[in-house]
Amino acid sequence: MIRLPRLSWRFIPVWQRNYLVWKKLAIPSILGNLADPMLYMLGLGFGLGRLLPDVDGIAYLTFLAAGTVAYSTMNAATFEVLYSSFSRMHVQRTWDAILNAPMTLDDVLFGELIWAVSKSLLSGLAILAVIWGLGLYGDFWLTLAIIPVVALVGFCFGGMGLVMNALSPSYDFFLYYFTLAITPMVLLCGVFFPVSQLPPLLQAVSAWLPLTHAIDLARPLVVGAAPRDIGLHVFALLAYGGSGYLVALTLTRRRLLR
């Protein structure tokens, strides 16, 4: 049974706990999280980009940079709520300790979700810094709108990932999610090439995937145009993330509080 969460400001100490731990290992953590998408973007962007004509009217590196903002943000949130949250919940039993204090699971999961959003922001801002540094944008002021988009993408994939966290018996389980959800999205949602290159059926599937909505918001903002259907995309990302959080709350309650 799904019931509405009772949110309170008490989620802040949960966020703070994760922040303090992260701060201790900030440098390796930043490098680990950010080097990977950056290398893909620059490697493919420069290497492949040389061979390609303009894609959708823009240089391939710029095209790819916009996709990478969404993709690296998705990964940052997903890794956080899968592996890291699972360690805290299942391995270290940190959540059990927190729940003995005047905290509810609603607070704990919301704190974890907002923490995932924070990690996404960091990841997105790093890619954005490269975009600014290399001048891969059309209009600087429009690129600032990428920051809330990045937070929204973190919320979306954080919420979805928490469902996997609630269901998982072990770390190995997460591989299914990556193979069956994350990797297909990377290939179907227009990170590396325009969705219009796909057969119509796959294009139809793609239209429903959250990463597509993320990229439909981020890419125009990089290129220097206002995105179309903003309301639809924002709604889709909020809906995926919000319903993920609700389902995760129910499943985690069943898992821990029984």
Added chain:
Amino acid sequence: MLTVSGLCKRYGNTEVVRGLDLHVQRGECFGLLGPNGAGKTTTLRLLLGLIEPDAGSIELAGIAVPARAREARMKIGVVPQMDNLDPDFSVRENLIAYGRYFGMSRAAISARVPELLDFAGLASKADAQIPQLSGGMKRRLTLARALVHDPDMLFLDEPTTGLDPQARHLIWQGLRRLINAGKTIVLTTHFMDEAERLADRLAILDHGRVVAEGAPRTLIESHIEPAVVEVYGKGLASWTREVADSVCLRAETVGETLFCYTDNAQRVIGALHQASALRYLHRPSNLEDVFLKLTGRDLRD
């Protein structure tokens, strides 16, 4: 301080807690004893409002649980069965992070940390990382962490399981200090000596029900004969057949040992001296005898 009446909890068709009534006075140390699976941990989780009962009512420090569990948990410190200290934090940081979950300000927690470290005997380990601590130190830190918000009441779930005798004694000393300071304590354990040492009153739980309740001394006196002679060795079977019933008030054979309960141990020992191949151990009866009498000797795993 704690009133529980008619508490029930079912999982599917299994009734884990079946009509539990408990009453714990302020300043009392109350022991919950029971074999594995008797419902001790489930009862504690119900009392904390972490799970919802199927029936019954709980009032903790005058607050209804689970309806107002959050408020109730403000007044309670919990030492869980499994260590769940934060391995990413040092000893001091563990206390600080935990205080925040109670809404305490950094300054308020920091003011309390030296006292807590001192209580736990960890003043010299304030900056140590958790994996460097021994099992006993971790337990003491967990106990100190439960006190961060200066609660009126403490719940401890098997606080000394897995500790060596030195570490157990240190925990007991800590608990005595808390009892002397007027804290109310609810403690689950399956160590009878622990319950006998610490608890003013205790309840023995089996299959989700209280099967006996009272002060440890009273329970021993009212449920069991004053002395036990444990008899074992060659010729036990024939001695059991021919002599045991005439000298024991109650005799119970468990594997290769005969437990002879009596109010006249000298008479039993005299009879045993006639059978030179038998060996024996004479001791006053204790809570464990009561426990085994009431809950049986079968394994509960």
